[in-house]
Amino acid sequence: MIKVENLHKHFGGFHAVDGATLEIEQGSITGLIGPNGAGKTTLFNVIAGVLTPTSGRVTMAGEDITGLPPHELFHKGLLRTFQIAHEFHSMSCRENLMMVPGDQIGERLWDTWFGRKRIADQERALRAKADEVLEFLTITHLADHKAGQVSGGQKKLLELGRTMMVDAKIVFLDEVGAGVNRTLLNTIGDAIIRLNQDRGYTFVVIEHDMDFIGRLCDPVICMAEGKVLAQGTLDEIKANEQVIEAYLGTGLKNKDMLEA
Amino acid sequence: MEFLNGFVALSNFVLVPAIAYGSQLALGALGVTLIYGILRFSNFAHGDTMAFGAMVTVLVTWAMQSIGISFGPLPTALLALPFGIAGAVLMVLMTDKMVYKFYREKKSKPVILVIVSMGVMFMMNGIVRVIIGPNEQQFRDGERFLIKAREFKNMTGLDEGLAIKSTQAITVVTAAIAVALLFWFLNKTRTGKSMRAYSDNEDLALLSGINPERVVAVTWIIVAALATIAGVLYGLDKSFKPFTYFQLLLPIFASAIVGGLGNPLGAIAGGFVVAFSEVMITYAWKKVLGYWLPDTLEPSGLVQLLSTDYKFAVSFMILIVVLLFRPTGLFKGKAY
Numbered sequence: 055m056i057k058v059e060n061l062h063k064h065f066g067g068f069h070a071v072d073g074a075t076l077e078i079e080q081g082s083i084t085g086l087i088g089p090n091g092a093g094k095t096t097l098f099n100v101i102a103g104v105l106t107p108t109s110g111r112v113t114m115a116g117e118d119i120t121g122l123p124p125h126e127l128f129h130k131g132l133l134r135t136f137q138i139a140h141e142f143h144s145m146s147c148r149e150n151l152m153m154v155p156g157d158q159i160g161e162r163l164w165d166t167w168f169g170r171k172r173i174a175d176q177e178r179a180l181r182a183k184a185d186e187v188l189e190f191l192t193i194t195h196l197a198d199h200k201a202g203q204v205s206g207g208q209k210k211l212l213e214l215g216r217t218m219m220v221d222a223k224i225v226f227l228d229e230v231g232a233g234v235n236r237t238l239l240n241t242i243g244d245a246i247i248r249l250n251q252d253r254g255y256t257f258v259v260i261e262h263d264m265d266f267i268g269r270l271c272d273p274v275i276c277m278a279e280g281k282v283l284a285q286g287t288l289d290e291i292k293a294n295e296q297v298i299e300a301y302l303g304t305g306l307k308n309k310d311m312l313e314a
Numbered sequence: 315m316e317f318l319n320g321f322v323a324l325s326n327f328v329l330v331p332a333i334a335y336g337s338q339l340a341l342g343a344l345g346v347t348l349i350y351g352i353l354r355f356s357n358f359a360h361g362d363t364m365a366f367g368a369m370v371t372v373l374v375t376w377a378m379q380s381i382g383i384s385f386g387p388l389p390t391a392l393l394a395l396p397f398g399i400a401g402a403v404l405m406v407l408m409t410d411k412m413v414y415k416f417y418r419e420k421k422s423k424p425v426i427l428v429i430v431s432m433g434v435m436f437m438m439n440g441i442v443r444v445i446i447g448p449n450e451q452q453f454r455d456g457e458r459f460l461i462k463a464r465e466f467k468n469m470t471g472l473d474e475g476l477a478i479k480s481t482q483a484i485t486v487v488t489a490a491i492a493v494a495l496l497f498w499f500l501n502k503t504r505t506g507k508s509m510r511a512y513s514d515n516e517d518l519a520l521l522s523g524i525n526p527e528r529v530v531a532v533t534w535i536i537v538a539a540l541a542t543i544a545g546v547l548y549g550l551d552k553s554f555k556p557f558t559y560f561q562l563l564l565p566i567f568a569s570a571i572v573g574g575l576g577n578p579l580g581a582i583a584g585g586f587v588v589a590f591s592e593v594m595i596t597y598a599w600k601k602v603l604g605y606w607l608p609d610t611l612e613p614s615g616l617v618q619l620l621s622t623d624y625k626f627a628v629s630f631m632i633l634i635v636v637l638l639f640r641p642t643g644l645f646k647g648k649a650y
Binding site for chain 2: 102104123124125128129133134136140141142143144145149153154155156158159160161162166173177216220
């Protein structure tokens with residue numbers, strides 16, 4: 055589905071992504087883990103077109119999408135959410151969702167004035183869909199609240215909701231569970247599985263919660279210092295020496311050696 | 315009677331002119347605030363965009379007058395206005411393509427765009443002067459007054475007259491229509507919502523599939539229309555002279571900042587705050603106070619706080635006070 059080949063992203067002398075190569079299978083829920091500063095979010099940003107890579111190639115279903123702007127990737131079915139929830143703060147939660155589907159009739163200046171009826175029909179359909187999504191996410195009561203005023207966890211739900219407003223092919227979730235309570239996290243997990251099975255979304259999930267990763271993701275990719283360290287099931291990753299070293303440093307091994 | 319006379323004098327010299335001037339400033343400030351909210355820089359070329367749009371309108375008005383087209387009692391300039399808007403739209407879209415786009419793609423900092431807009435300002439300034447010359451131009455026709463001072467006196471039997479120039483009435487009506495359309499557009503249409511979304515959160519707007527180039531183009535079109543309307547109304551009300559539009563930049567920015575940069579409602583409120591302060595502080599209150607105060611307290615001086623020569627100082631003072639005590643403006647703007 056998505057192939058990343060030898061991707062580099064440098065900020066001055068700092069190599070945030072330093073030659074990452076990985077492949078994401080169609081229909082999978084791939085977990086992306088790694089210690090803080092491993093380059094996970096930068097990798098997301100480069101794939102999603104927010105940042106242009108220093109070098110390297112990203113392809114989607116064989117098509118080169120390196121450096122395409124985000125709105126074009128959106129129309130190809132590539133969506134992402136943010137680690138720190140983003141929202142249109144001056145609009146209601148429902149309006150936030152209704153913003154998402156691109157190419158609405160009302161976006162054309164001419165039709166704004168002369169296609170009122172068609173726009174109204176489309177808006178009605180979108181509104182119904184938005185309400186459906188809100189209900190699915192159990193936040194119907196927030197429909198008319200300003201999105202800037204709801205809680206952090208609820209904004210996270212809204213982020214996920216956004217990806218449900220269109221038929222996405224692949225969705226990148228950046229710490230969708232951060233700052234969200236257990237019950238809500240399970241709701242989000244259920245939603246992800248359902249979208250994956252019923253609608254065939256491919257997911258890539260950055261997450262620090264290993265239970266969450268373990269429940270959803272296969273395979274899991276571990277990154278450190280801008281490179282891909284290992285790929286496999288969560289148990290394989292957990293047993294990987296290099297991964298343990300990246301997370302805990304070499305201290306533990308030395309301690310083992312001392313005890314032995 | 316005394317009170318009424320005082321009130322009529324106040325309306326004649328303060329309220330009516332300030333409302334007309336406030337509408338013009340509000341339209342100008344709306345343009346500045348939209349650019350700030352969506353393109354994220356202070357557009358110093360705005361005054362000269364107004365001058366350019368007004369200039370095209372003046373030229374078309376002259377052409378219409380020379381072939382005998384008129385708009386009855388209304389000024390011919392209103393008929394020419396759509397052409398002026400079209401001219402200004404073409405101009406700003408061209409500048410955007412040729413100048414701003416380059417910096418936008420490089421993701422330049424706002425301060426660089428501000429300097430770039432100053433360059434555009436000088437360019438447009440020059441273009442307008444080359445085409446129409448630096449002098450004052452006359453393009454007003456149609457009925458001069460809606461109510462004449464003498465008629466008002468005869469009608470009411472008061473000593474004081476109230477004159478309402480037709481241009482003042484046209485200014486207020488046109489501004490009201492333009493603002494109503496703008497707010498309907500921003501709040502109710504999908505394009506307007508895309509603009510608000512882009513202003514709220516650019517990254518998210520892009521990742522929601524909103525085409526930034528389209529949002530930017532629509533913004534420029536709206537801004538050019540607002541600027542031309544403001545420029546033509548100001549020119550009709552006072553007179554058309556390229557340099558005055560450059561000077562207007564200060565009260566316009568003061569209005570936008572007083573209201574809160576990036577907030578359209580604030581721009582309108584700010585326009586009226588600045589206009590009323592300016593007119594009231596430079597008005598000689600002797601006449602009105604003469605009616606309102608008991609004879610023993612009648613002022614002997616002019617009771618003028620500031621000479622009209624210093625009217626721009628008022629905008630400066632307002633700017634300083636607002637930036638010191640409430641930098642986000644009356645309504646919460648985007649500049650923190």
